[in-house]
Amino acid sequence: MEDIELQQIWKSYDERLQEQLVFNRKNALDITKMKVKSELTAMRPIKIVTVLVGILWVFFLDVLLINLFPVGNYFFLISFGFISLVNKIAVGVYLYQLILISVVSINSPVISTQKKIASLLSSTLWVTRILMLQLPFWTTFFLSSSWIGTGNPVFWVIQVLITFAFAGLAIWLFVNIRYENRDKRWFKFLFGNYEWDPIMKAREMLTQIEDYKEITS
Amino acid sequence: MSVEKEHFLTSIESNKGIIYKVANSYCKDEDDREDLIQEIILQLWKAFPSFNPNFKLSTWMYRIALNVAISNYRKTRKRNQIIQPLSETAIYLAEDKSEANEKRDLLQSLIKELKEVDRALILLYLDGYLYPEIGEVLGLSESNVATKLSRIKQQLKKKITAQ
Numbered sequence: 001m002e003d004i005e006l007q008q009i010w011k012s013y014d015e016r017l018q019e020q021l022v023f024n025r026k027n028a029l030d031i032t033k034m035k036v037k038s039e040l041t042a043m044r045p046i047k048i049v050t051v052l053v054g055i056l057w058v059f060f061l062d063v064l065l066i067n068l069f070p071v072g073n074y075f076f077l078i079s080f081g082f083i084s085l086v087n088k089i090a091v092g093v094y095l096y097q098l099i100l101i102s103v104v105s106i107n108s109p110v111i112s113t114q115k116k117i118a119s120l121l122s123s124t125l126w127v128t129r130i131l132m133l134q135l136p137f138w139t140t141f142f143l144s145s146s147w148i149g150t151g152n153p154v155f156w157v158i159q160v161l162i163t164f165a166f167a168g169l170a171i172w173l174f175v176n177i178r179y180e181n182r183d184k185r186w187f188k189f190l191f192g193n194y195e196w197d198p199i200m201k202a203r204e205m206l207t208q209i210e211d212y213k214e215i216t217s
Numbered sequence: 218m219s220v221e222k223e224h225f226l227t228s229i230e231s232n233k234g235i236i237y238k239v240a241n242s243y244c245k246d247e248d249d250r251e252d253l254i255q256e257i258i259l260q261l262w263k264a265f266p267s268f269n270p271n272f273k274l275s276t277w278m279y280r281i282a283l284n285v286a287i288s289n290y291r292k293t294r295k296r297n298q299i300i301q302p303l304s305e306t307a308i309y310l311a312e313d314k315s316e317a318n319e320k321r322d323l324l325q326s327l328i329k330e331l332k333e334v335d336r337a338l339i340l341l342y343l344d345g346y347l348y349p350e351i352g353e354v355l356g357l358s359e360s361n362v363a364t365k366l367s368r369i370k371q372q373l374k375k376k377i378t379a380q
Contacts, residue, residue: 001374009324009377010343014234016321020311021237023230027307031255032222032262101291106284107264107277109356110337113284121291201290208334212361 047098054091058084079141086134090127097123115209121202122179129177136167179203225265229258232278233308236261238344239279240308242328242336243286251306253289257282258307276346280354283337320377327376331369338362339369 061084069077097120104116139162181187182200191200229236236257244250261281268277328336334355341351348359348366355362 001378003370006324006370006373006377007343007345009318009320012318013321013325014238014344017234017237017310021233022309022311023233024307024309025226025230028226028229028258029222031258031307032225034259106260106281106288107267108280108284110280110283110287110354111334111356114287114334117288117291198291205287205290205333208332212334212357212365 051091051095051098054087054094058087058091061087073144073146075143075145076141079137082137083134083141086130090131093130094124094127097121097127111209111212114205118202118205118209121199122206124199125177125179125203129174132170132173132177135170135173136163139163139166221265225262228265228274228278229261229307232275235275235278235344236282237308237310238340239282239286241325242340243289243333245329251309253286254306254308256289257285260285273350276350276354279341279344279346283340283354287333287337319380323377323380324373327373331372335365335369338365339373342366342370 061080065072065077065080065084101117101120104113104120106113139159143159177187177190179200182191182203236254240250240253240257244253261278264281268274328339331339337355338351341354346354348362351357351362351366352359357365
C-alpha cells in the first residue's frame with residue numbers, strides 16, 4: 001500500500017464531511033456566551049473543597065500548637081509540629097499545581113503544552129507521598145515524657161513497635177507510590193478511584209512525549 | 218452581534234471540518250464528541266483575541282483543538298456539568314447518505330487506536346499539512362515529524378492491508 005492510498009481514503013472521508021457537516025450558528029453563538037461561566041467554574045469544586053479543607057486543617061493545627069505551646073509536652077509539640085509542616089507543604093504544592101494548570105496556554109505548540117499539563121498533574125502523586133510521612137507522628141502525639149521510666153514496660157514495647165511499624169510503612173509508601181507501580185494490587189487498591197485516572201493518564205502522556213524526545217536526541 | 222463574534226463564527230464555519238475531525242478522533246461516543254466540540258469552540262473563542270492574522274487560521278485552530286482534545290483526559294466527569302448542555306451540538310453530521318466505505322471506517326477506527334500524540338501527527342498529515350507546518354503545530358522538528366510519521370504510516374498500512 002502506498003502513502004497516496006492512505007491519503008485518498010482520508011480524502012473520501014473529508015469529502016463526506018464537506019457534504020454533510022452542518023454548522024449551527026446559533027448554537028456556536030451560545031457557546032461564546034458561556035465564557036464567563038466556564039472560566040469561573042474551570043477549577044472543579046472538589047479541588048476547591050480539598051484546598052479549603054486543607055487550609056482549615058493546617059490553620060486548626062497551628063492554633064492548637066500556638067495555644068498549647070507553653071503547656072504542651074515535647075511529644076505533642078514535635079508530632080503536631082511535623083504533621084502541620086507536612087500538611088502545609090502538601091496544601092501549598094497542590095494549590096500551586098492547580099494555579100499553574102489553570103494558566104497553561106493552549107495557544108502554544110501541542111507537545112510543550114501537554115508536557116506542562118501532564119507534568120503538573122502527575123506531580124500530584126508527590127503530594128500524596130509527602131502526606132504519608134506524617135503517619136508515625138499520629139502514634140506519638142499523645143505520649144508524655146513523664147511516662148518514661150514510670151509507665152508499664154509492656155505498653156512501651158507495644159508503643160515502640162506500633163511507631164516503628166508506622167514509620168516503616170510511611171517510608172515504604174513514600175518510596176513506592178510511583179507510576180511504575182501502577183499495576184501492583186496495593187497501588188490499585190489505594191488509587192483505583194476514578195479521581196486518580198487523570199493522574200495516571202497524565203503520566204502515560206509524559207511517556208509518549210518522552211518517546212518524541214528520544215527521536216530528537 | 219459584534220464584528221468580532223461575526224468574524225469568529227465565520228472562521229469556525231469555514232473550518233468546521235477540523236473541529237469535527239479532531240473531536241471524532243479523540244472521542245469514543247457521540248455524547249463525548251458533542252461535549253468536546255463545545256469545549257473546543259469555547260476555547261477557540263477565548264483564544265481568538267490573541268490570534269495573529271499573519272499565521273494560517275487552520276493551523277492555529279488545529280493547535281488549539283488538539284490541545285483541548287488531548288488534555289481532555291483531565292476531566293473525570295461529563296463536561297456538561299461545567300458547560301450548560303445545549304439542545305443540539307454546534308457542528309454535527311446530517312443524515313449519512315453516503316455509501317458504506319469499509320476502508321474509510323477502518324482507517325478512522327485505526328487512528329482512534331493510536332496514542333494521542335501519534336493521532337495528532339497523522340491527522341495533520343492526512344489533512345495535507347506539510348512537515349514544517351506539522352512541526353509548527355506540534356512543536357517538533359521536521360526530522361522528528363518525518364521519522365515518527367514514517368513509523369505510524371507503516372503501522373496503519375500494515376493493519377489496513379491485513380484486513
